[in-house]
Amino acid sequence: MEGELSGVLNRRCVEAAVMTGLALNCHINKKSLFDRKHYFYSDLPAGYQITQQRLPIAANGHLTYSVYMGKKRSQMTTKTVRIKQIQLEQDSGKSLHDDLRSQTLIDLNRAGVGLLEVVLEPDLCCGEEAAIAVRELQMILQALGTSQANMAEGQLRVDANVSVHHPGEPLGVRTEVKNLNSLRFLAKAIDYEIQRQITELENGGEILNETRSFDYKLGCTVSMRDKEGKQDYRFMPEPNLPPLVLYDATSLPADADSQQVVNIDQLRDMLPELPSATRERLVQQYGILPEHSFTLLNEVGLLEFFQSVIKETRAEPKRVINWVLNTLLYYLKQQNLAVSESPVTPAALAELLDLLDSKAISSSAAKQVFEELWKGEGKTAAQIVTEQQLELMQDREALEQLCQAAIDGHPQVVMDVKNRNPKAINKLIGLVRRTSLSRADPTLIKEILERKLSL
Amino acid sequence: MWARALRVRFPVPLDRGRGFASKAGPQGKVQEVRQGTHSPRLASQGAGRVPAAKIEHLERLALVNFGSREAVARLEKAIAFADQLHALDTDGVEPLESLLEDRCVYLRSDNVAEGNCTEELLRNSHHVVEEYFVPLPGNVSLPDMVNKTPSPTAE
Numbered sequence: 001m002e003g004e005l006s007g008v009l010n011r012r013c014v015e016a017a018v019m020t021g022l023a024l025n026c027h028i029n030k031k032s033l034f035d036r037k038h039y040f041y042s043d044l045p046a047g048y049q050i051t052q053q054r055l056p057i058a059a060n061g062h063l064t065y066s067v068y069m070g071k072k073r074s075q076m077t078t079k080t081v082r083i084k085q086i087q088l089e090q091d092s093g094k095s096l097h098d099d100l101r102s103q104t105l106i107d108l109n110r111a112g113v114g115l116l117e118v119v120l121e122p123d124l125c126c127g128e129e130a131a132i133a134v135r136e137l138q139m140i141l142q143a144l145g146t147s148q149a150n151m152a153e154g155q156l157r158v159d160a161n162v163s164v165h166h167p168g169e170p171l172g173v174r175t176e177v178k179n180l181n182s183l184r185f186l187a188k189a190i191d192y193e194i195q196r197q198i199t200e201l202e203n204g205g206e207i208l209n210e211t212r213s214f215d216y217k218l219g220c221t222v223s224m225r226d227k228e229g230k231q232d233y234r235f236m237p238e239p240n241l242p243p244l245v246l247y248d249a250t251s252l253p254a255d256a257d258s259q260q261v262v263n264i265d266q267l268r269d270m271l272p273e274l275p276s277a278t279r280e281r282l283v284q285q286y287g288i289l290p291e292h293s294f295t296l297l298n299e300v301g302l303l304e305f306f307q308s309v310i311k312e313t314r315a316e317p318k319r320v321i322n323w324v325l326n327t328l329l330y331y332l333k334q335q336n337l338a339v340s341e342s343p344v345t346p347a348a349l350a351e352l353l354d355l356l357d358s359k360a361i362s363s364s365a366a367k368q369v370f371e372e373l374w375k376g377e378g379k380t381a382a383q384i385v386t387e388q389q390l391e392l393m394q395d396r397e398a399l400e401q402l403c404q405a406a407i408d409g410h411p412q413v414v415m416d417v418k419n420r421n422p423k424a425i426n427k428l429i430g431l432v433r434r435t436s437l438s439r440a441d442p443t444l445i446k447e448i449l450e451r452k453l454s455l
Numbered sequence: 456m457w458a459r460a461l462r463v464r465f466p467v468p469l470d471r472g473r474g475f476a477s478k479a480g481p482q483g484k485v486q487e488v489r490q491g492t493h494s495p496r497l498a499s500q501g502a503g504r505v506p507a508a509k510i511e512h513l514e515r516l517a518l519v520n521f522g523s524r525e526a527v528a529r530l531e532k533a534i535a536f537a538d539q540l541h542a543l544d545t546d547g548v549e550p551l552e553s554l555l556e557d558r559c560v561y562l563r564s565d566n567v568a569e570g571n572c573t574e575e576l577l578r579n580s581h582h583v584v585e586e587y588f589v590p591l592p593g594n595v596s597l598p599d600m601v602n603k604t605p606s607p608t609a610e
Binding site: 006007008009010011012014033034038040042096098102103104105106107108232234237238239241242243244245259260262 | 512516518552553554555556558559560561562563564565576584585586587588589590592
């Protein structure tokens with residue numbers, strides 16, 4: 001009789017919760033309890049949701065993230081948002097609204113499946129900060145293998161609680177904003193709601209403690225408030241679930257059944273490299289800047305692309321990162337493409353960088369080749385170079401002749417150079433580049449010109 | 456030791472004559488409740504009447520219909536009966552929240568053991584559209600309330 005009353009919990013959910021708690025620097029509660037949260041909605045067949053309201057599995061942690069400030073976004077500041085708690089709970093079913101037939105459709109496949117709710121303290125100040133913090137959380141969950149955290153697919157769901165107050169005063173009344181299924185909309189909705197609240201208060205109105213939904217098309221939040229007023233969830237201890245007990249190296253019982261025992265210390269040892277550590281490692285390993293490292297991780301698939309190129313090219317990491325961030329990523333963003341959709345493969349870029357590295361082509365020629373590769377017509381970098389005759393002139397003598405011709409043909413510019421006009425030499429270099437059809441290394445041109453003009 | 460004994464025996468109904476609230480029950484006289492304990496009081500006013508607004512609130516929360524004055528009176532008597540719990544000094548005694556408190560929840564391995572019974576499950580409902588259940592329109596349908604559009608939980 002006793003055993004039959006008792007519910008059962010998926011071990012993997014517990015491990016995932018502990019690892020997430022550890023990654024977010026939380027205190028793990030060795031004993032946590034389950035509660036029932038009652039409300040009626042068609043996607044909740046039992047009429048209650050099992051959650052951990054009184055004593056959750058983890059609490060009092062923090063999440064650190066980096067914000068890029070300044071006009072060029074080059075100044076990096078580290079910020080922290082405190083984690084109030086992490087709790088295990090049940091998911092409800094999924095409801096779809098069939099507006100055509102004015103009915104709700106319910107899919108119960110995910111009802112009862114384990115969820116992890118991460119509750120943050122109100123330390124975030126705006127939409128952008130929230131998006132960055134959630135992105136970091138997303139990357140941590142992905143690194144841990146706890147969740148694929150894809151917002152569009154509902155694997156990571158975010159509700160934003162927003163309030164405004166004058167500095168020094170207590171927090172204002174908050175509204176809860178739901179229906180946010182991308183980081184972009186998360187930021188937009190929060191910023192809209194902040195502004196709405198400020199405007200409302202400045203006009204002498206008041207903020208209601210209500211739930212609002214983000215309307216994508218209108219770009220604003222809309223009240224979902226029920227005329228019933230505040231919900232009373234009638235929390236009560238879950239009678240069918242005993243406390244969840246976790247152990248560590250010191251409290252591990254001697255005769256423990258390994259299936260029944262979750263060892264916090266063992267899980268801590270198994271934690272994979274987290275994004276912050278990965279970023280550090282990349283900076284050390286490749287000699288790149290922290291901002292570069294940040295972007296490599298932030299763009300899905302970019303780190304893998306970068307590492308593939310590194311593997312296949314002789315070029316230095318600094319040069320590779322420059323091309324990956326300033327050229328490849330730029331092109332991708334222009335056409336709103338994901339890294340996985342890039343017409344230029346890592347192998348193609350690696351080949352291009354090898355040509356550049358061996359000084360077979362100039363950097364401006366390389367840009368042209370990239371432009372051509374981007375068309376995705378299947379040509380290799382080498383083929384494009386040959387077709388468009390972009391090879392650097394290997395004939396030193398021919399180059400010397402072109403330089404001489406430029407000198408002879410532009411006495412005024414030569415005069416300016418001799419008069420120490422700093423811009424004049426560049427003009428002369430430009431002239432030679434034109435006559436050489438960009439097939440000469442500008443550094444070499446400068447060297448030859450300077451020698452000829454006895455500078 | 457006395458406190459522990461108290462905890463173990465508490466689930467026993469009070470009208471069996473054990474503990475201190477003897478001969479009390481919904482039918483008999485109710486022992487006066489001692490004020491001053493730190494436990495939360497149940498909602499009641501004056502001579503134990505539950506306000507109409509609270510009755511309506513309870514009806515909505517629990518989807519029950521008190522219907523008659525007798526039913527509300529019965530509720531008030533039940534509350535008064537339960538209020539006798541306050542006669543007990545529970546200072547220093549941790550509340551018993553679960554009969555399972557000395558045990559740990561059983562952890563099962565992450566293996567799929569059942570499922571693939573879509574048809575059987577869908578047969579439970581009168582109204583099904585393309586493998587979705589179709590609930591009644593409106594969130595909660597009570598006789599004296601107008602149907603409203605489904606609303607997820609407000610705070």
